[in-house]
Amino acid sequence: MIKSVKNAFILFLFALVMLATSCTQVSKKDIEMIPLFSNNMVLQQQQNIPIWGTASTNSKVEVTFRNQTVKTKSDENGKWKVVLQPENAGLNETLTIKNGKNIKTFSNVAVGEVWLASGQSNMEVPLVNNWGPIHNGDQEAANANYPNLRLFFVNRNTTVVPVDTISSDGWKECTPETVKNFSAVGYFFGRELLNNLQVPIGIIQSAWGGTVAEAWTSAESLSLLNDFAGDVEKMKLLPADLEGQQNAYTEDDLKMHAEMAEADPGIEGNDTIFAAIGFDDSKWESMNLPGLWENTPFGAFDGTVWFRKHVTINAKHEGKAMQLHVAPSDDLDEAWVNGVKVGQSAMWGEPRIYNIASGVIKNGENVITLRVSDFQGAGGFNGEPKHFALTDDANFNLNLSGEWLIHAGYNNLDIKTKPFKPGEPNRITTLFNGMINPLIPYAFKGVIWYQGESNAGKAWQYRELFQTMIKDWRGKWNNGDFPFYLVQLANHMKRNEEPVEDMWAELREAQTLAMKLPNVGMAVAIEIGEADNIHPGNKQDVGKRLSLWALNKTYGKDIPFSGPLYKDFTVADGKITINFDNAYGGLKTSDSKAPVGFAIAGDDGKFVWANAVIENNSVVVFSPKVKNPVAVRYAWSANPACNLINSENLPASPFRTDNFDPITK
Numbered sequence: 001m002i003k004s005v006k007n008a009f010i011l012f013l014f015a016l017v018m019l020a021t022s023c024t025q026v027s028k029k030d031i032e033m034i035p036l037f038s039n040n041m042v043l044q045q046q047q048n049i050p051i052w053g054t055a056s057t058n059s060k061v062e063v064t065f066r067n068q069t070v071k072t073k074s075d076e077n078g079k080w081k082v083v084l085q086p087e088n089a090g091l092n093e094t095l096t097i098k099n100g101k102n103i104k105t106f107s108n109v110a111v112g113e114v115w116l117a118s119g120q121s122n123m124e125v126p127l128v129n130n131w132g133p134i135h136n137g138d139q140e141a142a143n144a145n146y147p148n149l150r151l152f153f154v155n156r157n158t159t160v161v162p163v164d165t166i167s168s169d170g171w172k173e174c175t176p177e178t179v180k181n182f183s184a185v186g187y188f189f190g191r192e193l194l195n196n197l198q199v200p201i202g203i204i205q206s207a208w209g210g211t212v213a214e215a216w217t218s219a220e221s222l223s224l225l226n227d228f229a230g231d232v233e234k235m236k237l238l239p240a241d242l243e244g245q246q247n248a249y250t251e252d253d254l255k256m257h258a259e260m261a262e263a264d265p266g267i268e269g270n271d272t273i274f275a276a277i278g279f280d281d282s283k284w285e286s287m288n289l290p291g292l293w294e295n296t297p298f299g300a301f302d303g304t305v306w307f308r309k310h311v312t313i314n315a316k317h318e319g320k321a322m323q324l325h326v327a328p329s330d331d332l333d334e335a336w337v338n339g340v341k342v343g344q345s346a347m348w349g350e351p352r353i354y355n356i357a358s359g360v361i362k363n364g365e366n367v368i369t370l371r372v373s374d375f376q377g378a379g380g381f382n383g384e385p386k387h388f389a390l391t392d393d394a395n396f397n398l399n400l401s402g403e404w405l406i407h408a409g410y411n412n413l414d415i416k417t418k419p420f421k422p423g424e425p426n427r428i429t430t431l432f433n434g435m436i437n438p439l440i441p442y443a444f445k446g447v448i449w450y451q452g453e454s455n456a457g458k459a460w461q462y463r464e465l466f467q468t469m470i471k472d473w474r475g476k477w478n479n480g481d482f483p484f485y486l487v488q489l490a491n492h493m494k495r496n497e498e499p500v501e502d503m504w505a506e507l508r509e510a511q512t513l514a515m516k517l518p519n520v521g522m523a524v525a526i527e528i529g530e531a532d533n534i535h536p537g538n539k540q541d542v543g544k545r546l547s548l549w550a551l552n553k554t555y556g557k558d559i560p561f562s563g564p565l566y567k568d569f570t571v572a573d574g575k576i577t578i579n580f581d582n583a584y585g586g587l588k589t590s591d592s593k594a595p596v597g598f599a600i601a602g603d604d605g606k607f608v609w610a611n612a613v614i615e616n617n618s619v620v621v622f623s624p625k626v627k628n629p630v631a632v633r634y635a636w637s638a639n640p641a642c643n644l645i646n647s648e649n650l651p652a653s654p655f656r657t658d659n660f661d662p663i664t665k
Contacts, residue, residue: 038170042202052081112200117186119451121209132535157434188543252419263410304409327383446483459506490529563650585647597642631658
């Protein structure tokens with residue numbers, strides 16, 4: 001009995017020792033910090049400097065930088081944060097963090113100016129690449145030896161809830177190797193600041209191509225907007241684990257497609273009735289292809305749209321195998337010939353060639369049917385007229401561009417089930433959660449932003465959304481109205497021969513309206529884009545123009561910073577006089593010819609090309625076709641012909657004087 005009690009007591013003591021050892025092992029933890037804190041980091045000068053991380057729970061943490069030492073204590077989760085007092089610019093510093101016997105030291109630390117570069121692909125496109133080549137990119141990279149320009153790349157990440165960790169290789173000195181995969185716009189902007197300010201510069205790149213602004217905005221802010229509040233509530237119901245999210249996506253995806261088929265009038269059960277050769281389409285509207293339906297009276301529409309074209313084929317081609325050529329669609333197209341499906345594709349930017357089997361083509365009337373599914377932004381067909389054709393292996397070539405019949409299918413607004421695909425970046429809040437929230441509260445001077453192409457189909461919505469996002473970020477950092485400088489969309493796509501309604505023009509207007517917010521500026525790129533390349537190669541001027549705003553407005557340099565911006569107008573004697581801000585030494589044209597790109601309208605709202613004459617800081621616009629003008633537009637299309645600049649050779653921003661309802665409203 002005594003021996004048994006003694007053995008039990010020994011076992012009890014052993015258990016206590018093991019428990020104490022275990023607790024000691026749990027409580028002792030290395031100092032951990034996100035990659036923003038690494039060797040080569042740049043700390044923002046002349047601002048409070050937050051430093052944070054994790055360590056052992058409820059333990060003392062000591063941070064030393066220059067002559068400052070700040071002490072704190074980690075909480076029950078091991079988290080801690082200190083705030084260093086503002087410091088002046090400098091190089092080759094050391095930051096040390098102590099937690100008991102644990103010491104973490106960061107070397108080659110700089111103090112200078114830090115900027116966040118964010119947006120979609122035109123901000124993301126790297127200096128050296130094969131998908132959006134930068135003008136002289138290889139040589140620019142070879143010359144990029146700037147040890148005092150530091151680069152930080154945030155790896156892509158999407159999450160349904162905000163996280164506080166990021167994936168990155170940390171801060172890198174700018175060298176020919178480190179700059180190759182870094183944002184070209186971010187690099188050129190940073191290089192301009194470095195050369196002009198002569199202090200260390202840090203650029204944080206957090207961008208993802210093809211993404212919408214709502215993905216970069218927090219759930220708290222989106223919940224205040226009617227268009228997004230419902231989706232915010234639905235996202236809150238998603239499972240927290242990845243497997244649960246995938247299962248929910250699979251289930252919801254089936255539901256969504258069932259709803260789409262039910263809501264699309266062109267589909268009955270397993271039959272695509274709009275593709276049938278005998279279907280009566282006599283009451284359908286018409287539209288010219290290639291083109292985007294948002295630029296027509298059809299207006300902003302996400303969902304499916306059907307196109308039909310009747311063509312006559314003579315007897316010698318009856319039954320022959322042929323090829324149907326279709327321009328690149330936005331986002332997915334399906335094709336039928338005489339009710340027989342010949343193909344489908346979601347390949348971005350690639351013209352399609354669909355094979356038509358022998359026996360399908362008939363003598364006389366044939367019907368070609370296309371169904372386009374547009375999930376976000378613009379919908380329709382890009383490309384050139386030559387991309388629409390019917391050919392065979394001999395010399396037959398029938399041009400199919402021009403007028404097609406058009407009819408709406410289902411509208412996304414009527415689809416109740418919206419699957420959330422794990423890893424999908426174009427869902428509300430996901431990029432804010434995974435790529436912006438972890439950066440808070442790292443101190444920086446301001447933001448440069450290049451995005452909007454993916455929101456062009458909803459330009460009216462973007463007016464409120466974009467300004468909400470800017471205010472959202474400012475509120476999250478709680479550091480006042482920090483500078484926010486954006487790039488207005490560059491010119492792109494086929495040039496229109498006549499004045500048109502245009503969603504890209506409306507998106508540019510929404511971007512311009514953001515300048516009503518304090519400390520927001522806009523670099524205009526209306527003349528440096530490319531018709532057939534949504535990623536224009538001239539990123540040098542983009543970075544330069546962004547830097548002009550920063551150097552003047554943020555750093556107080558007395559230099560011109562903006563192209564002409566519409567101010568107001570007057571009407572007299574059948575002419576409209578447009579007045580501009582930022583004309584500096586006066587207005588002129590880039591080709592020394594008369595101003596082009598101006599359209600004028602009477603109260604019927606029908607715009608025609610106008611004559612224009614420069615008078616000092618104003619432009620007088622008129623047309624013999626409009627006796628009593630009420631409105632003027634300038635550069636109002638996706639890819640306008642325009643040449644108005646100021647004495648500093650900076651381009652005028654597109655604008656309109658009217659308040660006619662936009663097509664994206």
